[in-house]
Amino acid sequence: MRAVSTPNIALIKYWGNRREDWRLPAADSLSITLDRPNVEVDVQPSDAFAVRSFDLAGNENPQSEKSVERLKKHWDLTCAYGESIVHAGIMPKRVSLDIRSSIPPSIGIASSAAVFSCLAEAYAGLMGGTKHLTREQVSVIGRLGSGSAARSAMGGFVALENVGGDRMDAARARQIAPASHWTLHDIIIVPSREEKKVGSTEGHALAATSPLFTARLKEIPRRMKECIAAIEAKDFEKLRVISEEDSLDMHRVMQSQNPPLQYLSDDTHRILREIEALRTNDHLEVLYTMDAGPTVHLICTETSRNAIIAFAESQKNCTVFKASAGGGSTIV
Numbered sequence: 001m002r003a004v005s006t007p008n009i010a011l012i013k014y015w016g017n018r019r020e021d022w023r024l025p026a027a028d029s030l031s032i033t034l035d036r037p038n039v040e041v042d043v044q045p046s047d048a049f050a051v052r053s054f055d056l057a058g059n060e061n062p063q064s065e066k067s068v069e070r071l072k073k074h075w076d077l078t079c080a081y082g083e084s085i086v087h088a089g090i091m092p093k094r095v096s097l098d099i100r101s102s103i104p105p106s107i108g109i110a111s112s113a114a115v116f117s118c119l120a121e122a123y124a125g126l127m128g129g130t131k132h133l134t135r136e137q138v139s140v141i142g143r144l145g146s147g148s149a150a151r152s153a154m155g156g157f158v159a160l161e162n163v164g165g166d167r168m169d170a171a172r173a174r175q176i177a178p179a180s181h182w183t184l185h186d187i188i189i190v191p192s193r194e195e196k197k198v199g200s201t202e203g204h205a206l207a208a209t210s211p212l213f214t215a216r217l218k219e220i221p222r223r224m225k226e227c228i229a230a231i232e233a234k235d236f237e238k239l240r241v242i243s244e245e246d247s248l249d250m251h252r253v254m255q256s257q258n259p260p261l262q263y264l265s266d267d268t269h270r271i272l273r274e275i276e277a278l279r280t281n282d283h284l285e286v287l288y289t290m291d292a293g294p295t296v297h298l299i300c301t302e303t304s305r306n307a308i309i310a311f312a313e314s315q316k317n318c319t320v321f322k323a324s325a326g327g328g329s330t331i332v
């Protein structure tokens, strides 16, 4: 079973869980599914659980023991969930995974979201695809491996919403609008290709140690409402204000956790200052948002795109990726 998927970029961030083992998020979140870079997986029934991973050039990238462990745990959770919603014995006993990714790991382009949504799509395919599973159920499988992966199961503008209760499917994705609703682009500036020391899984688990975490959770329902209204009305200025507020708020929580997580670098702050000056001077529709890394995502409209690309490409010692809103995970 072969599937393909892509990352997403959150406008209202997911940070912290209410249940760690099932990655039930502490609050709702909202993102734009991107159209690239791609991850492709091939899942085959096998005698033993096995993982091979390749980069864009086809070179094998051996996975760390920790990431194989995470993939195996995700497989076990998927089997338990699959059996609960379809029937016992629906899944093969073991599988082998071939993962082909064009995303450099751990640089703030959600590679885990793309990988786990891609696996979710392939695993759902093994369960009989759309005959058995809804898009919401595919999103639940993605979420069991990486919370943000739930949102790449759908295209365009996607919320990950808690529906209450303590079940595996108590948080699932919902499409707010397809990619065609509003042409937005994500110009991604990567100042460092160094792998980050603390990943988001460990970070989520300590979010509640921040004295700012409770206040953040209280603000999210309002931000979600405003973000959805801005998307529906295609009101870029409203989207900018709410997204930047939320991204900076998440980083304040990260920085005040115990131990503190400082994902933003001097380069990040310099890029933000420059983009603030540029957009004021040139009246550009662009907003910034950062995930768990120094990478700056510049979300912009069609009319501002060329100017933002020129700005990104003028940054020294940075790698630039260009993406747009896309369609989400699918079987190939």
Ligand code: PMV
Residues within 6 Å of the ligand: 009, 010, 012, 013, 014, 015, 029, 110, 112, 113, 146, 147, 148, 149, 200, 201, 204, 291, 292
């Ligand atoms: O899905 P995870 O566990 O990699 O968490 C991702 C968290 C952020 O990227 C920082 C925010 C988000 O909503 O994508």
